[in-house]
Amino acid sequence: MFGHLFKKTFALAFIAFLGLHIMSAQQAPDYKPADENLKNREWFQDAKFGLFIHWGIYSTLGVHEWVMETQGIDIPTYEKLAAYFDPEDFNAEEVVLMAKNAGMKYITITSKHHDGFCMFDSKLTDWDIMDRTRYKKDVIAEMAEACEKHGIKLFLYYSQLDWHHTDFYPRGGTGLKAGRPNEGDWSKYLEYMNGQLTELLTNYGSIGGIWFDGWWDRKDADWKERETYDLIHRLQPGTLVGSNHHQAPNPGEDFQMFEKDLPGENKGGFSKDAKIGQLPLETAETMAQRWGFSLQDKGYKSVAELIHYLVKAAGYNSNFLLNVGPMPNGKVQQEFVDTLAKVGQWTQKYGETIYGSRQGPVLPQPWGVSTAKGNKVYLHIMDWKQREIIVPNTDLNIKSIKAFKSSSRIEHVNTPYGVVIRLPEDFRKEIDFIVELEINTKNG
Numbered sequence: 486m487f488g489h490l491f492k493k494t495f496a497l498a499f500i501a502f503l504g505l506h507i508m509s510a511q512q513a514p515d516y517k518p519a520d521e522n523l524k525n526r527e528w529f530q531d532a533k534f535g536l537f538i539h540w541g542i543y544s545t546l547g548v549h550e551w552v553m554e555t556q557g558i559d560i561p562t563y564e565k566l567a568a569y570f571d572p573e574d575f576n577a578e579e580v581v582l583m584a585k586n587a588g589m590k591y592i593t594i595t596s597k598h599h600d601g602f603c604m605f606d607s608k609l610t611d612w613d614i615m616d617r618t619r620y621k622k623d624v625i626a627e628m629a630e631a632c633e634k635h636g637i638k639l640f641l642y643y644s645q646l647d648w649h650h651t652d653f654y655p656r657g658g659t660g661l662k663a664g665r666p667n668e669g670d671w672s673k674y675l676e677y678m679n680g681q682l683t684e685l686l687t688n689y690g691s692i693g694g695i696w697f698d699g700w701w702d703r704k705d706a707d708w709k710e711r712e713t714y715d716l717i718h719r720l721q722p723g724t725l726v727g728s729n730h731h732q733a734p735n736p737g738e739d740f741q742m743f744e745k746d747l748p749g750e751n752k753g754g755f756s757k758d759a760k761i762g763q764l765p766l767e768t769a770e771t772m773a774q775r776w777g778f779s780l781q782d783k784g785y786k787s788v789a790e791l792i793h794y795l796v797k798a799a800g801y802n803s804n805f806l807l808n809v810g811p812m813p814n815g816k817v818q819q820e821f822v823d824t825l826a827k828v829g830q831w832t833q834k835y836g837e838t839i840y841g842s843r844q845g846p847v848l849p850q851p852w853g854v855s856t857a858k859g860n861k862v863y864l865h866i867m868d869w870k871q872r873e874i875i876v877p878n879t880d881l882n883i884k885s886i887k888a889f890k891s892s893s894r895i896e897h898v899n900t901p902y903g904v905v906i907r908l909p910e911d912f913r914k915e916i917d918f919i920v921e922l923e924i925n926t927k928n929g
Contacts, residue, residue, distance in 0.1 A: 516737045521723030530765045531841045532590035537808035539776040541598050542570040544813040550777030553600045559664035567617035575815025577627035581635050587825040588832025593640035593696050596625055601649030609680045629689040638693035641685055646699025657702030686720040694725035711737050731755050734762040742767040747801045768798050771808035772821050778810040785820055788827045789916045796865045796917050800854020802844035838863040838919055846879050864920040876904040882925040889919035
């Protein structure tokens with residue numbers, strides 16, 4: 486009892502201090518990213534491939550991360566799940582090495598999802614893994630240590646939406662069956678959110694980025710985004726800020742993400758208003774259908790599908806953030822482990838054509854995409870039935886054309902419409918047949 490009172494007293498004092506800290510800071514009308522931030526943006530664009538992790542107490546039900554909402558579970562009932570969440574088989578280093586061996590350069594993990602449950606030791610609430618579960622270990626701290634050890638950058642997902650917190654009021658479009666009182670103080674909720682972000686950015690070392698979600702639940706609310714964004718950049722100037730708000734980027738953001746879509750597409754139905762900005766890009770997709778662990782979800786994507794998504798993302802000048810939802814015992818299911826290992830075999834052989842690249846001069850074509858790095862342009866041929874492809878007229882001064890894997894010369898001919906390339910007979914055996922164009926530079 487004493488520990489809980491101490492924690493609550495500390496939290497109130499902390500929030501009061503934080504409020505003064507935010508009010509005393511001058512909010513610049515225009516966001517000018519720090520040099521560290523610009524450097525990290527470039528690193529982010531070079532990284533190309535990351536692991537997304539959706540994990541929380543919802544995994545115990547084996548449905549998905551939205552189960553509290555979709556099944557209309559009220560807060561007292563939902564809170565019972567915490568007693569059953571004891572991921573004794575979780576091994577942060579094992580997860581980090583799984584990602585690294587797959588060719589991933591960063592990990593984005595849910596620190597708090599829409600149910601409000603925190604996977605870190607927050608002093609601002611007891612609705613967290615340390616206070617409510619038998620596990621009593623700080624998952625974010627374990628991940629931070631393992632990422633630091635193995636050279637993987639750690640990004641933190643944080644849900645601005647909260648179905649558990651009483652001050653998330655007025656309500657948005659979700660969480661209406663949680664049983665919260667019909668009153669609350671929105672400003673106190675924002676203080677709580679900023680307090681938790683302060684914890685995450687001061688207690689866990691260098692954080693690569695904050696991946697916000699949930700803004701869309703209350704689009705018309707005064708989120709005071711710039712206060713939050715400026716707080717993050719004061720605490721860690723290099724930390725990248727992004728928000729899954731499905732719109733064009735807002736001032737203070739450092740990268741733009743697209744949920745279940747390549748930039749410029751709207752197949753997933755989330756990107757209707759998501760005009761592409763000038764920031765680094767990222768597309769997020771999951772290995773099956775659901776984001777959180779789902780026992781009955783067997784819609785596993787194949788190795789080829791995932792490699793194609795990674796390659797296409799790079800061809801659209803975007804990163805690929807690929808999600809897994811660990812089981813309640815902390816393990817990633819074997820189907821995903823096996824698939825990621827095979828993806829890793831591909832990135833070890835062909836990652837040179839992806840990592841550090843940018844969108845190539847040949848825009849996406851029916852046969853595939855292009856990437857570019859230095860004086861090389863890589864044509865990625867996927868799902869193409871014909872042996873000939875045409876590279877539309879560009880200003881490229883092509884020195885040579887060869888197969889990336891074998892370095893053998895590729896037949897080609899210049900025409901008024903562009904360069905016609907004749908692929909070898911067995912090109913369809915490759916998940917992604919890569920043609921390498923060496924370009925004469927102006928000084929070459």
